[in-house]
Amino acid sequence: MPVVTVLQDDADTTTVMVEGQMYNFDDRTGFWSPWSVSDFISSGLSIRKISLSMNFEMAAKENTLFFQKRQILRFNKPIFTYPQSKYKLHISHQIEPGEDRGKSYVWNTVIKDAETHTVLLERAAKLVAANISLRKPIDLPKWFRHKYSAPKLNRLNNLPDGLRPKSVPVEFPNDCYQWRTKIRYSDLNGFMHTHQSVYTKLCLDAITSAALGGKLQHFIFDICFYPIEYVDITFIGESFADDELLISILQSQDDGSILHCLMEKDKKSIAYLKFKIGLTTLSKSKY
Known part of the structure; x- marks a missing residue:
């Protein structure tokens, strides 16, 4: 400890x-x-x-x-x-x-x-x-x-x-990469709604899926091997256990290191995240 x-x-x-x-x-x-x-x-x-x-x-x-x-x-x-x-x-x-x-x-x-x-x-x-x-x-x-x-x-x-x-500053086209997930009971905090850190984790999982699926420019590996420079999160609504979420991902055309993520529940926005991620992978891992 x-x-x-x-x-x-x-x-x-x-x-x-x-x-x-x-x-x-x-x-x-x-x-x-x-x-x-x-x-x-x-x-x-x-x-x-x-x-x-x-x-x-x-x-x-x-x-x-x-x-x-x-x-x-x-x-x-x-x-x-x-x-x-x-x-x-x-x-x-x-x-x-x-x-x-x-x-x-x-x-x-x-x-x-x-x-x-x-x-x-x-x-x-x-x-x-x-x-x-x-x-x-x-x-x-x-x-x-x-x-x-x-x-x-x-x-x-x-x-x-x-x-x-911040309002969601970008429009997510219908053909952007989308990833579905479900909130687990272990994602909740003491107030019985999804803990704030889970939104970042889920979006990074979605970005990893997009990267490994060849849907992103520059990023071709598991996203945890790239250094994140910043995350800007706007919390719009709440989510709870067993809620199904849809995460849409849009990569900036002007700066490929910037990724926008929109999280929706029942077609309503609950969080918007903007990531800036380094284009060069980390030089080493523990393993």
């Missing part, structure tokens, strides 16, 4: 150090899987004594649930060949207000190697509050808005401010 040490926990930033052997975070390369990184970011919040954990627990007691509306992950290539035996990382978090007057906030995170201070990952996630029982949007609790009312002077990253929700 990894050991988590609190390095900073104040009104500006929370930073923890995570060290030790990690399990169940690898993919077919034997290294860190892109879809598990977002889960890993939260692992350092398992310490109940830090302010972020206490604030989330307090909100939950007030019948408030937080839903992600948008998430951007920007990867640095070394993260995909980071040796498990070396795990010693600094994870820093900042909370800032969203752009819509107290109805959302932006959670910024950076992961660095603790020894070299190399940035491995930057993430920005926009979350909105909802009533747990009714699952309808509500304002953030007043005490939460007051605590995180001011933008940070020294931001952890330069990802977009506010993270305004």
Whole structure:
């Protein structure tokens, strides 16, 4: 089990150090899987004594649930060949207000190697509050808005401010590659809907199917062997166990490294993802 040490926990930033052997975070390369990184970011919040954990627990007691509306992950290539035996990382978090007057906030995170201070990952996630029982949007609790009312002077990253929700910016033609899948019970989180990281995983599975089937330019191998540069996810709806999903894939004609994915349930959009993926495969795998 990894050991988590609190390095900073104040009104500006929370930073923890995570060290030790990690399990169940690898993919077919034997290294860190892109879809598990977002889960890993939260692992350092398992310490109940830090302010972020206490604030989330307090909100939950007030019948408030937080839903992600948008998430951007920007990867640095070394993260995909980071040796498990070396795990010693600094994870820093900042909370800032969203752009819509107290109805959302932006959670910024950076992961660095603790020894070299190399940035491995930057993430920005926009979350909105909802009533747990009714699952309808509500304002953030007043005490939460007051605590995180001011933008940070020294931001952890330069990802977009506010993270305004994006409509699907491209049209997916009828002849684009499509892949069907089904949500499993193991894909659900504690709120009994599909965990946010599963959408990334399923889209990468769909892209791998397209690549191995010769449906994409440049990509001819399992997509996990190509370095992902960034993922931009807009969450539109929810999905639940046994839901059947249709994933459509469109490769940009202007930049072949950009892939658009649209996820639909019963012909309704539930998520839109934009990937930028390096065209050169990773030079090594663990095996």
